[in-house]
Amino acid sequence: MKEIIISILLLTGSLFILIAAIGLLRFRDVLSRMHATTKATSFGLLLIVTGVALYFLTVAVFVKAVLVVLFIYLTAPLAAHSISKTTHKSSKRD
């Protein structure tokens, strides 16, 4: 049962990252490409981290997993905001 849950979590996480990559390749604009990558990637990594933490099932791994997820969800919007600010400023100047 545990293996099935872990496998489903890993597969769903990788599928979300693949969807993000398809969006990165297919969308037209920089801002829409960023819209595709930032959110789907964060969610996919959340699923993968949860799967790995369920596989090991120790306290240390759970603490590290919470740390990783918190860090990803704190920094992904900041990075996206920085990139979009740069893009907006440079496109306005052209």
Added chain:
Amino acid sequence: MEPGIQQILMIISFSTLLAAMVLALVRLIRGPQSADMIVALDLIASIVMGYILIYAILADKMVYFDIAIVISLISFMGTVAISIYLKHNR
């Protein structure tokens, strides 16, 4: 029987991540602006994180979890540094 199924599913998710890596590399090479390349590099860092996390299960070692923390730190630093550099450069 159970580990076989789990390993097959793990290989499927490895190949899914590999396909995502190829698509991100195509965007990294073809990207018209430098912002596209930054976004592609950010995605590639996340894909590598996923790879290492799944490999931690495959190798059955907890140590690989620390690499994910380090990669997330370095990816954030790199993205912000490059975008601030571009902002001041133009």
